[in-house]
Amino acid sequence: MAKPSDEQSAEHVSRPELGDLSARLKDLSGRIAAERSEQAESAKPPASLEGASGYAKGYRLASEFVAGTLVGGLIGYGVDWLLGTKPFGLIILLLLGFGAGILNMARAANRVPPAKERIGSNQPPKGGSSR
Amino acid sequence: MAQGIDPIHQFQLHDLAGPWNIAGYEISFTNSALFMGIAVGVVTLTLLAAASRAALVPGRLQSVGELWYEFIHNMVRNVLGAEGKPFFPLVFSLFSFVLVANLLGMFPYFFTVTSHVVVTGTLAVFVVGLVVVVGIVKHGLGWFKLFVPHGVPMVILPFISLIEVISFLSRPVSLGLRLFGNMLAGHIVLKVFAGFVVLLGSMGLGGIVGAIAPLGMAVALTALEFLVAFLQAFVFAILTCVYLNDALHTHH
Numbered sequence: 370m371a372k373p374s375d376e377q378s379a380e381h382v383s384r385p386e387l388g389d390l391s392a393r394l395k396d397l398s399g400r401i402a403a404e405r406s407e408q409a410e411s412a413k414p415p416a417s418l419e420g421a422s423g424y425a426k427g428y429r430l431a432s433e434f435v436a437g438t439l440v441g442g443l444i445g446y447g448v449d450w451l452l453g454t455k456p457f458g459l460i461i462l463l464l465l466g467f468g469a470g471i472l473n474m475a476r477a478a479n480r481v482p483p484a485k486e487r488i489g490s491n492q493p494p495k496g497g498s499s500r
Numbered sequence: 501m502a503q504g505i506d507p508i509h510q511f512q513l514h515d516l517a518g519p520w521n522i523a524g525y526e527i528s529f530t531n532s533a534l535f536m537g538i539a540v541g542v543v544t545l546t547l548l549a550a551a552s553r554a555a556l557v558p559g560r561l562q563s564v565g566e567l568w569y570e571f572i573h574n575m576v577r578n579v580l581g582a583e584g585k586p587f588f589p590l591v592f593s594l595f596s597f598v599l600v601a602n603l604l605g606m607f608p609y610f611f612t613v614t615s616h617v618v619v620t621g622t623l624a625v626f627v628v629g630l631v632v633v634v635g636i637v638k639h640g641l642g643w644f645k646l647f648v649p650h651g652v653p654m655v656i657l658p659f660i661s662l663i664e665v666i667s668f669l670s671r672p673v674s675l676g677l678r679l680f681g682n683m684l685a686g687h688i689v690l691k692v693f694a695g696f697v698v699l700l701g702s703m704g705l706g707g708i709v710g711a712i713a714p715l716g717m718a719v720a721l722t723a724l725e726f727l728v729a730f731l732q733a734f735v736f737a738i739l740t741c742v743y744l745n746d747a748l749h750t751h752h
Contacts, residue, residue, distance in 0.1 A: 425731050428678065436674030441666045462666075465659065469666035473674070476667075 433473035441466010507691035511615055511684070532619070535611045539601040547596075568596075572737065579741035583748050587741075590630075594623065595737035602683060602729035606722070614732075615683040617676060624676035627740050628668075635747035646746065675739055682732045686725045693718040 445462030449455055518528025550565025558566055572592045576584045598614060605612025613619055635643040647664040648657070696714035700707040 425735065428682065429735065432674045432678040432681070433670070436670040436677060437667060440670040440673055444666065444669070462662075465662050466666055466670075468659075468663045469670060472663060472667050473670060 430474050430477055433477050434470040437468075437470025437473045438463070438466045441469055507688045507695065510611070510687060510691065513616075531611045532613055532616060535601070535604060535613050536619075539597055539604055539613060542600050542604070543596045575738055576741055579738065580745055580748060584741070584744065587744055591737050591740055594627070594740055595733055598623070598679065598736050599730065599733035602733055603726070605683065605687065606725060606729060612683055612687055614679055615687060617680040620680040621672065621676035623736075624672040624679075627675065627743060628672040631743045631747045634744065638748065643747070671743060675736065679732050679736055682728050686721070686728055690718060690721050690725060693721060 442459065442463045445459035445466070448458035448462065452458065513530045513532055515528040515530055516534055518526075520527050520529075546561075547565055547568075550561045550568075553559070553562065555562060569592070572595055573588060576588045576591055580587060601613040604610050605615065635646070647661050647668070649660060649664070652660050693714045697711045697718065700711035700714070703710075
């Protein structure tokens with residue numbers, strides 16, 4: 370109990386307008402609200418399949434992998450058809466599709482953080498250390 | 501007889517009214533369209549009936565309605581947070597439609613709407629298209645940074661971006677294929693085991709005794725199919741939330 374009030378007084382000594390009780394109260398409630406929303410943000414479950422049965426989990430992972438490969442292959446086939454680069458588009462994009470399938474699967478299993486979490490941080494992905 | 505145990509026959513479309521054409525496209529009223537209409541009607545009427553007598557102590561029907569609503573409401577709030585409120589009606593509609601269409605398919609002689617990839621694929625493409633639109637409206641063109649992760653060496657960045665793009669594009673495919681595949685496979689397997697019972701049963705006393713095993717299997721599979729019907733509707737709804745989350749909470 371003592372620690373937060375100490376912190377607060379130390380922080381606001383330089384700002385006399387907050388010496389007023391109601392202003393301090395408002396400031397505190399604002400900070401509590403900020404804290405709460407932050408907690409709610411971090412407590413958000415990373416959209417996992419924890420509750421699902423093993424059957425559903427397996428089917429989800431399989432379909433993620435198949436879909437990635439399929440889409441990669443289809444794009445490769447389309448590129449070949451459009452540009453006339455007969456086998457190479459299919460070969461390269463099918464391989465990249467495999468990569469995307471593996472990435473999908475790893476994300477579905479929560480082994481790799483989603484792309485949005487890596488945006489804005491110049492550090493290597495957080496998931497690397499947890500594995 | 502052969503017609504009766506053809507496991508694919510149940511998925512055939514046939515015109516109930518028509519054939520009608522508009523500008524070369526067939527728009528006949530098929531059995532699939534009929535059951536889509538029935539699904540929408542069942543959802544609407546059930547929820548209207550559940551909400552008609554808003555008692556403080558809910559009765560059976562009202563309890564079902566409240567559970568149904570709160571289940572999706574909690575899911576949207578947990579995954580999307582407060583910003584997800586505007587998308588609750590969408591997720592609720594998708595979940596209800598898929599769930600009721602799946603469950604209607606469990607009645608004998610009923611048509612399973614979600615066993616056609618056209619239906620599930622359209623729903624999935626709609627969801628992912630919405631994710632793109634919401635992402636661009638919310639974050640502008642900066643949303644496309646989703647595909648260009650930071651901290652990746654320039655040499656492999658094009659490949660990583662391409663993999664991310666393919667991974668994003670594979671979402672509607674996996675979303676649609678999963679629902680379609682589950683419903684199709686489940687109904688075919690159910691029909692095949694039920695067909696064994698009919699075939700063995702027509703072979704005299706020994707066949708009737710032998711038919712007990714596939715009959716038990718068919719009963720067990722029916723229970724499993726009810727679970728799958730619910731589970732796939734749930735998975736469809738929660739993945740819709742997860743994908744919308746990408747569009748709403750892109751930090752950069």
